[in-house]
Amino acid sequence: MSAGFSMHIFFTRFPLESQFGGAEVQTLSLMEGLKERGHHVAFLGSCPVLLEKCFALSVPYFDLNIGPPPVTKWHAISFLWRQFLMRKKLINAINEQPVTRNEQRVIFMLSLSEKLLLTTWAAQNKIPVFWIEHDSIGRWLRWNPWLPKLRRLSRLATTVAVSDMSKRMYLDLGWNPENTVVIPNGIDLRKFYKRQKILRSTTFHIGCVARLSPEKGVDILIKAVKNIPNIHLTIVGTGRDENCIRKLLEQSTLETHSNDEGQVYHLSPTTSVTILPSVPDIVSFYHSLDLFILPSRDHDPCPLAPIEAMACGIPTIMTDACGTAQYVENGKEAIVVPAGNTEVLHEAIKQTTLRTYEAASVQNTFSFERMIDRYELLFAHSAKL
Template sequence: MKIMVEIIQHLKPGGIEKLVLDIMRLQEPEIQVYIVALEGEKLACLKQWPTLKGYQDRLIFLDKDPVFKLSTIKRLKKVLTTLGADVIHTHHIGPLLYGVMATLRLQHMQHIHTEHDAWHLRDNKQLQMTKLMLRLNHITLVADADTVGAQLSQILGRGVKPVTILNGIDTEKFSPSLSHSRYKHNIRIFRIGCAARLVKEKSLDVLIKAIANIPDVELYIAGDGPEKKSLNKLVLELDLSTKVKFIGYTDDMVGFYHQLDLFVLTSSNEGLPLSILESQSCNVPVLCSDVGAVHEGVCQHTGHLIRLNTVNEFHIAIKAQMKRTSEYYPRDFITKHFDIRMMIKAYNQLIKE
């Protein structure tokens, strides 16, 4: 049996975190997966995200401070040697740094690193650190979309050619509702949803402004984060308290998608977000900012892309979607290209015998 350790920054509800949980849950029997979170304390994380309780025996928390700590490298190395890890899989720059430093002298251990976007490499410090880490160790670099892979090659240079493995979701879990009725204009409220961390990069102010003057619409926002206070203030200023609902974090994302007629993502920066794959797998069409690799995950027959941060274009597109019908179902596109079982098999092909 192979031991694979997924190393992430923290275990707060989010796209990467859900991804590694699904990898652990659906991995093939001959590979046992553990998750190491650099930051966070176990009891606090379990309380914040109750789903984790079912997997707590394979979750390890290093409770790292936000600043760089040599002691975390030592702790991580001890964890990896104790588990007898054969493969580590890191996500983003923090886990990459600690993963490389902890395995420098562990020649038998394979290192796979996935970049989920390239926009963070605009920061020169992060760019130089990533280049250094890739030179220090023999690392299999993976991009989660073709666009991300092309951007990484351009930014990192020196012949860097990442392997592209598309993000995947559990399409068996995210399936359509059997009872959701198709929206008919002026018969009931048109329900729009977004699931995201409430951070500036998600540009949720654009979405709130876009629905302001559209009648018979409600907006449901799932998630939490530092921008919640300012977004609530905007809702009050626009007198939208009856139309915009902040529902916080929910463990029942399938149920969330089932109540929607449209999923809208207004992000200013993205890689290939899982939320648009999940919603379309539930047969909910999407309307998204045309950023990062988002276009790769949008069904061309039912979804639409909008220029970045254009409130008026989102406003017009939402109104058009309320009148639109289609003979196509976005789920067909997702099951064909983005099932997580295909993703796991592709990663497993990278693991050395």
């Protein structure tokens, strides 16, 4: 273990809804990486996805239901009286977990409830607290009546933003820059490797891996490819916006047919779209592509998919709403286009060639090992306080 000390790290998450996406992938990777470095890692929360994955990965987990977070109007109001029992349940659950004499307890908080409920108690008990901010900043936070309290409590924790863009947004909300740090998400570069040169078909294969929700801008991508010939677009993802996406495709489709993968929507005689909930091998999927696109229209803190695609040597387009975009050299490592602009994205797709981009930023910024090293440096700093 490089840090020379052992931490007992509790990851906590109590979301309003749960689905498997980039934040969950990154959280599980962080758990595994810290565990490999010799730290004791456990999950405490009500997130079904993380509970299921922790079981599969043999990470200790504790299923605790404390009630919904204050991210809707009614839940924010009822939090006024719900908070006391919720706090008691949380504190009891953490105190029940055995910790050896030589281990320092640490809490990684991933959702709003525990940040409001546990941060003061943890500070009083000299337990370092890290707020890991994977989620985009939206109305749920900007207009939340609990934001002033959260802003005050942030001074008792270290906020880890996953991109400089996210950090600036938190500073704009009133966070203290002295205890707000940036640790970009990391990927295992041994897994995501450059493909061998292969003979391509006459159809240009574009891929998108994204949650099907409005902020990801998948509808913009569909409109952008509509009039480009010899294109097949494969969208991999699920989400609350899936019905709207399929309705858009049906309105734009000349005809449909089904194959082994699912329903294929033909936007023109030579332009087609397929939506898949998942793929069996994500690396093989990236290697099948001529171009990867993430068309996020709103704040997307540090999405993993474009990082993975670039690591595989796939030409990549992303928007300037992606926190990842600020770490790449536009036009050399990837193409960065303005968010929400169908016409500009359309032109970028037409102008993209089949050449492989040399994405040095993937090695320098998004290495999994480098990410774990940065977290361990935070631990070392907190141990000295």
